[in-house]
Amino acid sequence: MDFPRSSGVLLHPTSLPGRFGVGDLGEYAYRFVDFLQASEQSLWQVLPLGPTSFGDSPYQSPSTFAGNPNLISMDVLVGDGYLTNDDFDDLPDFPAYRVDYGPVIEYHNKKLKLAFSRFDDVASDEDKKAFADYCEANKLWLDDYALFMAVKDAHQGRPWTMWDDDDLIRYQPAALEKTRTTHADAIKYYQFTQWVFKKQWTALKEYAAERKIRIMGDIPIFVAHDSSDVWGNQHLYFLNEDGTPKVIAGVPPDYFSETGQRWGNPLYRWDVMKENDYAWWKRRFKTVFELVDLVRVDHFRGFEAYWEIPAEEETAINGTWVKGPGMDFIKSMKEALGELPIVAEDLGVITPEVEALRDEFDLPGMQVLQFAFDGACGSNTFLPHHYPVNTIVYTGTHDNNTTFGWWHSDEAHDGIQDCVATYTGILRERLDTNIHREMMRLASSSVAHTCVFPMQDVLGFGADTRMNSPGKSENNWAWRFGTEELRNAAKEDIAALTRLYTRNPGSGKARVNY
Numbered sequence: 001m002d003f004p005r006s007s008g009v010l011l012h013p014t015s016l017p018g019r020f021g022v023g024d025l026g027e028y029a030y031r032f033v034d035f036l037q038a039s040e041q042s043l044w045q046v047l048p049l050g051p052t053s054f055g056d057s058p059y060q061s062p063s064t065f066a067g068n069p070n071l072i073s074m075d076v077l078v079g080d081g082y083l084t085n086d087d088f089d090d091l092p093d094f095p096a097y098r099v100d101y102g103p104v105i106e107y108h109n110k111k112l113k114l115a116f117s118r119f120d121d122v123a124s125d126e127d128k129k130a131f132a133d134y135c136e137a138n139k140l141w142l143d144d145y146a147l148f149m150a151v152k153d154a155h156q157g158r159p160w161t162m163w164d165d166d167d168l169i170r171y172q173p174a175a176l177e178k179t180r181t182t183h184a185d186a187i188k189y190y191q192f193t194q195w196v197f198k199k200q201w202t203a204l205k206e207y208a209a210e211r212k213i214r215i216m217g218d219i220p221i222f223v224a225h226d227s228s229d230v231w232g233n234q235h236l237y238f239l240n241e242d243g244t245p246k247v248i249a250g251v252p253p254d255y256f257s258e259t260g261q262r263w264g265n266p267l268y269r270w271d272v273m274k275e276n277d278y279a280w281w282k283r284r285f286k287t288v289f290e291l292v293d294l295v296r297v298d299h300f301r302g303f304e305a306y307w308e309i310p311a312e313e314e315t316a317i318n319g320t321w322v323k324g325p326g327m328d329f330i331k332s333m334k335e336a337l338g339e340l341p342i343v344a345e346d347l348g349v350i351t352p353e354v355e356a357l358r359d360e361f362d363l364p365g366m367q368v369l370q371f372a373f374d375g376a377c378g379s380n381t382f383l384p385h386h387y388p389v390n391t392i393v394y395t396g397t398h399d400n401n402t403t404f405g406w407w408h409s410d411e412a413h414d415g416i417q418d419c420v421a422t423y424t425g426i427l428r429e430r431l432d433t434n435i436h437r438e439m440m441r442l443a444s445s446s447v448a449h450t451c452v453f454p455m456q457d458v459l460g461f462g463a464d465t466r467m468n469s470p471g472k473s474e475n476n477w478a479w480r481f482g483t484e485e486l487r488n489a490a491k492e493d494i495a496a497l498t499r500l501y502t503r504n505p506g507s508g509k510a511r512v513n514y
Contacts, residue, residue, distance in 0.1 A: 010455065014477065029073075068197070248264050402461055
Protein backbone atom coordinates (compact mmCIF):
# COMPACT_ATOMS: atom_id res chain seq x y z
CA MET A 1 0.00 0.00 0.00
CA ASP A 2 1.12 3.55 -0.72
CA PHE A 3 1.72 5.44 2.53
CA PRO A 4 2.24 9.17 2.07
CA ARG A 5 4.25 11.05 4.66
CA SER A 6 1.49 12.06 7.04
CA SER A 7 0.34 12.44 10.63
CA GLY A 8 -2.85 11.98 12.55
CA VAL A 9 -4.62 11.67 15.88
CA LEU A 10 -5.68 8.64 17.89
CA LEU A 11 -9.12 9.13 19.41
CA HIS A 12 -11.90 6.63 19.94
CA PRO A 13 -15.37 8.08 19.19
CA THR A 14 -16.55 7.29 22.74
CA SER A 15 -14.19 10.05 23.94
CA LEU A 16 -15.97 12.77 21.96
CA PRO A 17 -18.14 15.37 23.74
CA GLY A 18 -21.92 15.24 23.69
CA ARG A 19 -24.98 15.34 25.91
CA PHE A 20 -25.81 11.62 25.86
CA GLY A 21 -23.01 10.43 28.16
CA VAL A 22 -20.73 8.96 25.50
CA GLY A 23 -19.22 10.23 22.26
CA ASP A 24 -21.24 9.32 19.19
CA LEU A 25 -21.41 9.75 15.42
CA GLY A 26 -23.28 13.03 15.54
CA GLU A 27 -22.31 16.70 15.62
CA TYR A 28 -19.07 16.42 17.58
CA ALA A 29 -17.69 13.64 15.40
CA TYR A 30 -18.02 15.99 12.43
CA ARG A 31 -16.53 18.84 14.44
CA PHE A 32 -13.59 16.61 15.33
CA VAL A 33 -13.01 15.95 11.63
CA ASP A 34 -13.03 19.73 11.18
CA PHE A 35 -10.49 19.96 14.02
CA LEU A 36 -8.26 17.47 12.20
CA GLN A 37 -8.56 19.40 8.97
CA ALA A 38 -7.72 22.69 10.71
CA SER A 39 -4.73 20.92 12.30
CA GLU A 40 -3.62 19.78 8.83
CA GLN A 41 -3.88 16.14 9.89
CA SER A 42 -4.73 13.44 7.38
CA LEU A 43 -5.43 10.42 9.59
CA TRP A 44 -7.96 9.61 12.31
CA GLN A 45 -7.18 6.41 14.19
CA VAL A 46 -9.94 4.73 16.19
CA LEU A 47 -10.11 1.62 18.38
CA PRO A 48 -12.32 -1.37 17.44
CA LEU A 49 -15.80 -0.14 16.58
CA GLY A 50 -17.75 -3.16 17.80
CA PRO A 51 -20.21 -3.45 20.70
CA THR A 52 -18.54 -3.76 24.08
CA SER A 53 -19.11 -6.37 26.76
CA PHE A 54 -16.75 -7.42 29.56
CA GLY A 55 -15.07 -4.43 31.19
CA ASP A 56 -16.50 -2.10 28.51
CA SER A 57 -13.46 -2.93 26.39
CA PRO A 58 -13.69 -2.48 22.62
CA TYR A 59 -11.32 -5.46 22.44
CA GLN A 60 -13.94 -7.78 24.00
CA SER A 61 -17.00 -7.66 21.75
CA PRO A 62 -20.02 -9.92 21.22
CA SER A 63 -19.29 -9.62 17.50
CA THR A 64 -16.19 -8.71 15.54
CA PHE A 65 -18.41 -7.74 12.58
CA ALA A 66 -20.97 -5.53 14.35
CA GLY A 67 -20.88 -1.83 15.16
CA ASN A 68 -21.34 -0.37 18.63
CA PRO A 69 -24.96 0.81 18.98
CA ASN A 70 -23.91 3.20 21.75
CA LEU A 71 -22.12 5.22 19.07
CA ILE A 72 -25.41 5.86 17.26
CA SER A 73 -26.29 9.55 17.39
CA MET A 74 -29.68 10.22 18.96
CA ASP A 75 -29.73 13.66 17.35
CA VAL A 76 -29.33 12.10 13.89
CA LEU A 77 -32.26 9.77 14.69
CA VAL A 78 -34.30 12.90 15.44
CA GLY A 79 -33.37 14.23 12.01
CA ASP A 80 -34.41 10.90 10.49
CA GLY A 81 -37.81 11.13 12.19
CA TYR A 82 -37.43 8.08 14.46
CA LEU A 83 -37.11 10.16 17.65
CA THR A 84 -38.25 13.63 18.73
CA ASN A 85 -36.60 16.13 21.04
CA ASP A 86 -39.43 15.55 23.52
CA ASP A 87 -38.20 11.97 23.88
CA PHE A 88 -35.21 13.31 25.83
CA ASP A 89 -37.11 15.02 28.64
CA ASP A 90 -35.77 12.25 30.87
CA LEU A 91 -32.11 12.80 29.83
CA PRO A 92 -29.89 12.16 32.88
CA ASP A 93 -27.16 14.56 33.92
CA PHE A 94 -24.35 12.43 32.53
CA PRO A 95 -20.73 13.25 33.43
CA ALA A 96 -19.11 15.51 30.84
CA TYR A 97 -15.58 14.12 31.06
CA ARG A 98 -16.03 10.39 31.52
CA VAL A 99 -18.32 7.60 30.34
CA ASP A 100 -20.46 6.01 33.06
CA TYR A 101 -21.14 2.92 30.97
CA GLY A 102 -23.95 1.28 32.95
CA PRO A 103 -26.42 4.20 32.87
CA VAL A 104 -25.29 5.22 29.37
CA ILE A 105 -25.99 1.77 27.90
CA GLU A 106 -29.35 1.54 29.69
CA TYR A 107 -30.47 4.94 28.39
CA HIS A 108 -29.26 4.37 24.85
CA ASN A 109 -30.93 0.97 24.63
CA LYS A 110 -34.22 2.48 25.78
CA LYS A 111 -34.13 5.20 23.14
CA LEU A 112 -32.98 2.85 20.37
CA LYS A 113 -35.88 0.53 21.14
CA LEU A 114 -38.22 3.51 20.99
CA ALA A 115 -36.81 4.48 17.59
CA PHE A 116 -37.19 0.90 16.37
CA SER A 117 -40.79 0.75 17.56
CA ARG A 118 -41.58 3.63 15.17
CA PHE A 119 -39.65 2.30 12.18
CA ASP A 120 -42.48 0.50 10.38
CA ASP A 121 -44.78 3.53 10.69
CA VAL A 122 -42.28 6.33 10.12
CA ALA A 123 -39.66 4.99 7.70
CA SER A 124 -39.84 5.94 4.04
CA ASP A 125 -40.09 3.25 1.40
CA GLU A 126 -36.50 4.08 0.51
CA ASP A 127 -35.32 3.44 4.07
CA LYS A 128 -37.32 0.23 4.35
CA LYS A 129 -35.71 -1.05 1.18
CA ALA A 130 -32.25 0.09 2.36
CA PHE A 131 -32.77 -1.78 5.64
CA ALA A 132 -33.88 -4.96 3.85
CA ASP A 133 -30.96 -4.73 1.43
CA TYR A 134 -28.52 -4.25 4.32
CA CYS A 135 -29.85 -7.33 6.14
CA GLU A 136 -29.54 -9.44 3.00
CA ALA A 137 -26.03 -8.23 2.14
CA ASN A 138 -24.75 -8.90 5.68
CA LYS A 139 -26.71 -12.03 6.58
CA LEU A 140 -23.61 -14.24 6.89
CA TRP A 141 -22.73 -12.52 10.18
CA LEU A 142 -25.79 -10.39 10.98
CA ASP A 143 -28.24 -13.27 11.37
CA ASP A 144 -26.02 -14.96 13.96
CA TYR A 145 -25.30 -11.72 15.79
CA ALA A 146 -28.93 -10.63 16.02
CA LEU A 147 -30.06 -14.08 17.16
CA PHE A 148 -27.20 -14.33 19.65
CA MET A 149 -28.05 -10.98 21.23
CA ALA A 150 -31.77 -11.71 21.35
CA VAL A 151 -31.20 -15.05 23.12
CA LYS A 152 -28.61 -13.50 25.41
CA ASP A 153 -31.17 -10.87 26.46
CA ALA A 154 -33.69 -13.61 27.15
CA HIS A 155 -31.12 -15.26 29.45
CA GLN A 156 -30.42 -12.04 31.40
CA GLY A 157 -27.07 -11.58 29.72
CA ARG A 158 -25.62 -14.96 30.67
CA PRO A 159 -22.80 -16.39 28.49
CA TRP A 160 -23.97 -18.74 25.74
CA THR A 161 -22.47 -21.75 27.51
CA MET A 162 -24.97 -21.14 30.34
CA TRP A 163 -28.16 -20.98 28.26
CA ASP A 164 -30.93 -23.40 29.20
CA ASP A 165 -31.16 -25.26 25.87
CA ASP A 166 -28.32 -27.65 25.08
CA ASP A 167 -29.25 -27.79 21.41
CA LEU A 168 -29.13 -24.01 21.22
CA ILE A 169 -25.77 -23.99 22.99
CA ARG A 170 -24.48 -26.44 20.38
CA TYR A 171 -25.89 -24.30 17.55
CA GLN A 172 -28.20 -27.03 16.25
CA PRO A 173 -30.33 -26.06 13.19
CA ALA A 174 -33.72 -27.08 14.63
CA ALA A 175 -33.13 -25.09 17.81
CA LEU A 176 -31.94 -22.09 15.80
CA GLU A 177 -35.03 -22.10 13.58
CA LYS A 178 -37.39 -22.35 16.55
CA THR A 179 -35.60 -19.53 18.36
CA ARG A 180 -35.68 -17.26 15.30
CA THR A 181 -39.47 -17.52 15.36
CA THR A 182 -39.74 -17.01 19.12
CA HIS A 183 -37.51 -13.92 19.14
CA ALA A 184 -38.33 -12.47 15.71
CA ASP A 185 -38.99 -8.93 16.96
CA ALA A 186 -35.84 -8.77 19.09
CA ILE A 187 -33.80 -10.11 16.17
CA LYS A 188 -35.16 -7.39 13.89
CA TYR A 189 -34.31 -4.78 16.55
CA TYR A 190 -30.65 -5.82 16.59
CA GLN A 191 -30.58 -5.81 12.79
CA PHE A 192 -32.05 -2.31 12.88
CA THR A 193 -29.34 -0.98 15.23
CA GLN A 194 -26.66 -2.34 12.91
CA TRP A 195 -28.25 -0.75 9.87
CA VAL A 196 -28.46 2.60 11.65
CA PHE A 197 -24.85 2.35 12.83
CA LYS A 198 -23.61 1.57 9.32
CA LYS A 199 -25.66 4.39 7.83
CA GLN A 200 -24.33 6.96 10.31
CA TRP A 201 -20.75 5.72 10.13
CA THR A 202 -20.73 5.76 6.32
CA ALA A 203 -21.91 9.38 6.28
CA LEU A 204 -19.17 10.37 8.73
CA LYS A 205 -16.50 8.49 6.79
CA GLU A 206 -17.56 10.21 3.56
CA TYR A 207 -17.35 13.59 5.31
CA ALA A 208 -13.81 12.76 6.42
CA ALA A 209 -12.83 11.55 2.95
CA GLU A 210 -14.05 14.82 1.40
CA ARG A 211 -11.54 16.54 3.70
CA LYS A 212 -8.79 14.11 2.69
CA ILE A 213 -8.74 12.41 6.10
CA ARG A 214 -8.31 8.63 6.11
CA ILE A 215 -9.66 6.54 8.98
CA MET A 216 -7.52 3.81 10.50
CA GLY A 217 -9.48 1.10 12.25
CA ASP A 218 -8.35 -1.57 14.66
CA ILE A 219 -9.14 -5.26 14.98
CA PRO A 220 -7.85 -7.55 17.71
CA ILE A 221 -6.40 -10.78 16.35
CA PHE A 222 -8.56 -12.83 18.75
CA VAL A 223 -12.29 -12.60 19.50
CA ALA A 224 -14.26 -12.79 22.74
CA HIS A 225 -15.45 -16.21 23.85
CA ASP A 226 -18.91 -14.88 24.68
CA SER A 227 -19.59 -13.79 21.13
CA SER A 228 -21.65 -14.78 18.13
CA ASP A 229 -18.33 -15.37 16.35
CA VAL A 230 -17.47 -18.30 18.62
CA TRP A 231 -21.00 -19.54 19.30
CA GLY A 232 -21.80 -19.73 15.58
CA ASN A 233 -18.42 -21.22 14.58
CA GLN A 234 -17.52 -23.54 17.45
CA HIS A 235 -15.56 -25.89 15.19
CA LEU A 236 -13.03 -23.12 14.52
CA TYR A 237 -11.88 -22.89 18.17
CA PHE A 238 -10.27 -25.10 20.80
CA LEU A 239 -13.32 -25.72 23.00
CA ASN A 240 -14.39 -28.34 25.51
CA GLU A 241 -17.55 -30.38 25.01
CA ASP A 242 -19.54 -27.82 27.02
CA GLY A 243 -18.28 -24.94 24.87
CA THR A 244 -15.79 -23.52 27.36
CA PRO A 245 -12.24 -22.84 26.11
CA LYS A 246 -9.53 -25.47 26.45
CA VAL A 247 -6.75 -22.96 25.98
CA ILE A 248 -6.80 -19.17 25.90
CA ALA A 249 -4.81 -16.26 24.55
CA GLY A 250 -2.55 -13.77 26.28
CA VAL A 251 1.05 -12.65 26.44
CA PRO A 252 3.92 -13.61 28.74
CA PRO A 253 5.28 -11.23 31.40
CA ASP A 254 6.27 -7.93 29.78
CA TYR A 255 6.61 -4.17 30.24
CA PHE A 256 2.99 -3.89 31.35
CA SER A 257 2.71 -6.84 33.76
CA GLU A 258 5.03 -9.12 35.76
CA THR A 259 2.54 -11.98 35.44
CA GLY A 260 1.79 -11.39 31.79
CA GLN A 261 -1.67 -10.70 30.42
CA ARG A 262 -4.34 -13.40 30.56
CA TRP A 263 -6.80 -12.20 27.93
CA GLY A 264 -9.11 -15.21 28.05
CA ASN A 265 -9.92 -15.33 24.33
CA PRO A 266 -10.33 -18.81 22.85
CA LEU A 267 -7.64 -19.82 20.36
CA TYR A 268 -8.24 -20.62 16.71
CA ARG A 269 -7.91 -24.07 15.19
CA TRP A 270 -5.83 -22.76 12.33
CA ASP A 271 -5.70 -26.17 10.65
CA VAL A 272 -9.51 -26.21 10.40
CA MET A 273 -9.59 -22.61 9.16
CA LYS A 274 -7.12 -23.50 6.43
CA GLU A 275 -9.39 -26.25 5.12
CA ASN A 276 -11.78 -23.65 3.66
CA ASP A 277 -9.02 -21.17 2.84
CA TYR A 278 -9.60 -18.97 5.89
CA ALA A 279 -13.08 -17.93 4.68
CA TRP A 280 -14.10 -16.51 8.08
CA TRP A 281 -11.03 -14.26 8.17
CA LYS A 282 -11.63 -13.06 4.62
CA ARG A 283 -15.16 -12.01 5.58
CA ARG A 284 -13.76 -10.29 8.66
CA PHE A 285 -11.24 -8.21 6.71
CA LYS A 286 -13.74 -7.45 3.95
CA THR A 287 -16.24 -6.14 6.51
CA VAL A 288 -13.74 -3.93 8.32
CA PHE A 289 -12.46 -2.47 5.04
CA GLU A 290 -16.01 -1.32 4.31
CA LEU A 291 -15.72 0.85 7.44
CA VAL A 292 -12.14 2.12 7.35
CA ASP A 293 -9.37 2.96 4.91
CA LEU A 294 -6.69 0.93 6.67
CA VAL A 295 -6.58 -1.18 9.80
CA ARG A 296 -4.20 -1.84 12.64
CA VAL A 297 -4.11 -5.55 13.51
CA ASP A 298 -3.65 -5.79 17.26
CA HIS A 299 -1.13 -8.50 18.26
CA PHE A 300 -0.04 -9.16 14.68
CA ARG A 301 2.75 -11.37 16.01
CA GLY A 302 0.09 -13.99 16.80
CA PHE A 303 -0.05 -14.90 13.12
CA GLU A 304 3.53 -16.13 13.42
CA ALA A 305 3.30 -17.57 16.95
CA TYR A 306 0.91 -17.01 19.85
CA TRP A 307 1.06 -17.51 23.62
CA GLU A 308 -1.14 -20.46 24.56
CA ILE A 309 -2.32 -20.61 28.18
CA PRO A 310 -4.23 -23.55 29.71
CA ALA A 311 -7.67 -22.17 30.52
CA GLU A 312 -7.43 -23.22 34.15
CA GLU A 313 -4.34 -21.06 34.79
CA GLU A 314 -5.02 -17.87 36.75
CA THR A 315 -2.15 -15.91 35.20
CA ALA A 316 -0.33 -15.89 31.86
CA ILE A 317 2.99 -17.09 33.30
CA ASN A 318 2.57 -20.79 32.50
CA GLY A 319 2.00 -20.61 28.79
CA THR A 320 3.89 -21.69 25.70
CA TRP A 321 4.54 -20.29 22.23
CA VAL A 322 2.66 -22.12 19.47
CA LYS A 323 3.20 -21.59 15.75
CA GLY A 324 0.51 -19.64 13.89
CA PRO A 325 -0.52 -19.84 10.22
CA GLY A 326 2.29 -17.53 9.09
CA MET A 327 3.01 -16.76 5.44
CA ASP A 328 0.25 -19.03 4.14
CA PHE A 329 -2.42 -16.99 5.88
CA ILE A 330 -1.21 -13.56 4.69
CA LYS A 331 -0.78 -14.86 1.13
CA SER A 332 -4.35 -16.14 1.18
CA MET A 333 -5.65 -12.76 2.39
CA LYS A 334 -3.70 -10.91 -0.29
CA GLU A 335 -4.93 -13.21 -3.07
CA ALA A 336 -8.52 -12.62 -2.00
CA LEU A 337 -8.39 -8.93 -1.11
CA GLY A 338 -5.55 -7.49 -3.19
CA GLU A 339 -3.32 -4.90 -1.54
CA LEU A 340 -3.59 -5.19 2.24
CA PRO A 341 -3.98 -1.80 3.94
CA ILE A 342 -2.83 -3.36 7.21
CA VAL A 343 -0.62 -1.97 9.97
CA ALA A 344 1.12 -4.68 11.97
CA GLU A 345 1.06 -4.03 15.70
CA ASP A 346 4.45 -5.59 16.34
CA LEU A 347 5.11 -4.58 19.94
CA GLY A 348 6.14 -6.95 22.70
CA VAL A 349 8.20 -10.10 22.15
CA ILE A 350 9.13 -9.79 18.48
CA THR A 351 11.32 -12.40 16.80
CA PRO A 352 13.09 -12.39 13.42
CA GLU A 353 10.30 -14.67 12.16
CA VAL A 354 7.66 -12.05 13.04
CA GLU A 355 9.72 -9.36 11.31
CA ALA A 356 10.09 -11.56 8.23
CA LEU A 357 6.31 -12.09 8.07
CA ARG A 358 5.70 -8.36 8.35
CA ASP A 359 8.37 -7.39 5.83
CA GLU A 360 7.51 -10.06 3.24
CA PHE A 361 4.26 -8.19 2.61
CA ASP A 362 5.63 -4.66 3.13
CA LEU A 363 3.39 -4.08 6.13
CA PRO A 364 4.32 -1.10 8.31
CA GLY A 365 5.14 -1.84 11.93
CA MET A 366 4.90 0.37 15.00
CA GLN A 367 7.28 2.41 17.14
CA VAL A 368 6.37 3.96 20.52
CA LEU A 369 8.46 6.84 21.83
CA GLN A 370 7.65 6.14 25.48
CA PHE A 371 9.60 2.88 25.09
CA ALA A 372 12.62 4.57 23.49
CA PHE A 373 14.72 5.90 26.35
CA ASP A 374 15.36 2.89 28.58
CA GLY A 375 18.69 1.05 28.54
CA ALA A 376 21.90 2.53 27.15
CA CYS A 377 20.92 5.97 25.89
CA GLY A 378 20.92 6.03 22.11
CA SER A 379 20.81 2.27 21.58
CA ASN A 380 17.09 1.59 21.99
CA THR A 381 15.46 0.57 18.70
CA PHE A 382 12.39 2.70 19.46
CA LEU A 383 14.53 5.84 19.01
CA PRO A 384 13.89 7.71 15.76
CA HIS A 385 17.39 7.36 14.31
CA HIS A 386 16.82 3.57 14.14
CA TYR A 387 13.51 3.71 12.27
CA PRO A 388 12.87 2.26 8.83
CA VAL A 389 10.70 4.49 6.67
CA ASN A 390 7.92 1.90 6.53
CA THR A 391 6.71 2.38 10.06
CA ILE A 392 4.19 4.32 12.14
CA VAL A 393 5.51 6.15 15.19
CA TYR A 394 3.35 6.98 18.20
CA THR A 395 4.12 9.19 21.15
CA GLY A 396 2.03 6.61 23.01
CA THR A 397 -0.87 4.25 22.35
CA HIS A 398 -4.22 3.65 24.05
CA ASP A 399 -2.40 1.22 26.37
CA ASN A 400 0.18 3.80 27.47
CA ASN A 401 -0.03 6.54 30.01
CA THR A 402 -0.41 9.96 28.43
CA THR A 403 2.99 11.45 27.61
CA PHE A 404 2.61 14.14 30.29
CA GLY A 405 1.41 11.53 32.79
CA TRP A 406 4.28 9.20 31.87
CA TRP A 407 6.90 11.90 32.36
CA HIS A 408 5.58 12.78 35.82
CA SER A 409 5.33 9.16 37.00
CA ASP A 410 7.75 6.48 38.16
CA GLU A 411 7.69 5.07 34.62
CA ALA A 412 10.00 7.87 33.48
CA HIS A 413 12.72 7.46 36.11
CA ASP A 414 15.81 9.68 36.31
CA GLY A 415 17.76 7.61 33.79
CA ILE A 416 14.97 7.89 31.24
CA GLN A 417 14.54 11.60 31.81
CA ASP A 418 18.27 12.19 31.47
CA CYS A 419 18.28 10.29 28.18
CA VAL A 420 15.33 12.31 26.84
CA ALA A 421 17.15 15.52 27.76
CA THR A 422 20.37 14.31 26.11
CA TYR A 423 18.60 13.08 22.98
CA THR A 424 16.54 16.24 22.48
CA GLY A 425 19.14 18.71 23.75
CA ILE A 426 16.52 20.27 26.02
CA LEU A 427 16.87 20.84 29.77
CA ARG A 428 14.79 18.58 32.01
CA GLU A 429 13.24 21.64 33.64
CA ARG A 430 11.76 22.73 30.33
CA LEU A 431 10.61 19.20 29.52
CA ASP A 432 8.64 19.13 32.77
CA THR A 433 6.08 21.45 31.21
CA ASN A 434 6.54 20.72 27.53
CA ILE A 435 7.34 17.00 27.24
CA HIS A 436 4.29 16.21 25.11
CA ARG A 437 5.23 18.88 22.56
CA GLU A 438 8.84 17.68 22.32
CA MET A 439 7.79 14.06 21.88
CA MET A 440 5.38 15.09 19.15
CA ARG A 441 8.22 16.99 17.50
CA LEU A 442 10.47 13.91 17.66
CA ALA A 443 7.77 11.78 16.08
CA SER A 444 7.03 14.35 13.38
CA SER A 445 10.69 14.85 12.45
CA SER A 446 11.42 11.14 12.09
CA VAL A 447 11.70 9.30 8.78
CA ALA A 448 8.66 7.15 9.66
CA HIS A 449 6.07 7.73 6.94
CA THR A 450 3.28 8.16 9.51
CA CYS A 451 3.15 9.56 13.01
CA VAL A 452 0.14 9.44 15.33
CA PHE A 453 -0.56 11.40 18.50
CA PRO A 454 -3.19 10.39 21.06
CA MET A 455 -5.61 13.28 21.56
CA GLN A 456 -4.51 13.49 25.19
CA ASP A 457 -0.96 14.31 24.02
CA VAL A 458 -2.25 16.91 21.57
CA LEU A 459 -4.00 18.58 24.49
CA GLY A 460 -1.16 18.03 26.98
CA PHE A 461 -3.36 16.12 29.43
CA GLY A 462 -2.12 14.10 32.40
CA ALA A 463 -2.45 10.57 33.75
CA ASP A 464 -6.07 11.05 34.84
CA THR A 465 -7.08 10.98 31.17
CA ARG A 466 -5.37 7.68 30.36
CA MET A 467 -7.55 5.44 28.17
CA ASN A 468 -6.47 1.97 29.32
CA SER A 469 -4.16 0.33 31.85
CA PRO A 470 -3.42 -3.24 30.66
CA GLY A 471 -3.95 -5.87 33.33
CA LYS A 472 -6.42 -3.69 35.27
CA SER A 473 -10.10 -4.46 34.85
CA GLU A 474 -11.58 -1.20 36.14
CA ASN A 475 -11.63 2.50 35.21
CA ASN A 476 -10.64 1.94 31.59
CA TRP A 477 -12.05 3.27 28.31
CA ALA A 478 -13.98 6.06 30.06
CA TRP A 479 -12.08 9.26 29.18
CA ARG A 480 -13.90 12.06 27.33
CA PHE A 481 -12.92 15.61 26.52
CA GLY A 482 -15.10 18.71 26.53
CA THR A 483 -16.48 20.82 23.72
CA GLU A 484 -14.05 23.61 24.56
CA GLU A 485 -11.10 21.50 23.44
CA LEU A 486 -12.27 21.60 19.83
CA ARG A 487 -11.28 25.27 19.97
CA ASN A 488 -7.95 24.49 21.64
CA ALA A 489 -4.92 26.33 20.28
CA ALA A 490 -3.13 22.97 20.12
CA LYS A 491 -4.44 22.60 16.58
CA GLU A 492 -2.20 25.48 15.55
CA ASP A 493 0.81 23.75 17.13
CA ILE A 494 0.38 20.44 15.34
CA ALA A 495 -0.46 22.20 12.08
CA ALA A 496 2.91 23.96 12.37
CA LEU A 497 4.67 20.64 13.00
CA THR A 498 2.90 19.11 10.03
CA ARG A 499 4.04 21.90 7.73
CA LEU A 500 7.59 21.98 9.11
CA TYR A 501 8.12 18.25 8.65
CA THR A 502 6.14 17.97 5.37
CA ARG A 503 3.49 15.60 6.69
CA ASN A 504 0.57 17.02 4.75
CA PRO A 505 -0.04 14.78 1.71
CA GLY A 506 -2.11 17.52 0.10
CA SER A 507 0.94 19.79 -0.11
CA GLY A 508 2.55 17.67 -2.79
CA LYS A 509 5.73 17.47 -0.71
CA ALA A 510 4.83 14.49 1.42
CA ARG A 511 5.70 11.52 -0.76
CA VAL A 512 8.01 8.78 0.43
CA ASN A 513 9.58 5.75 -1.16
CA TYR A 514 10.73 2.70 0.69
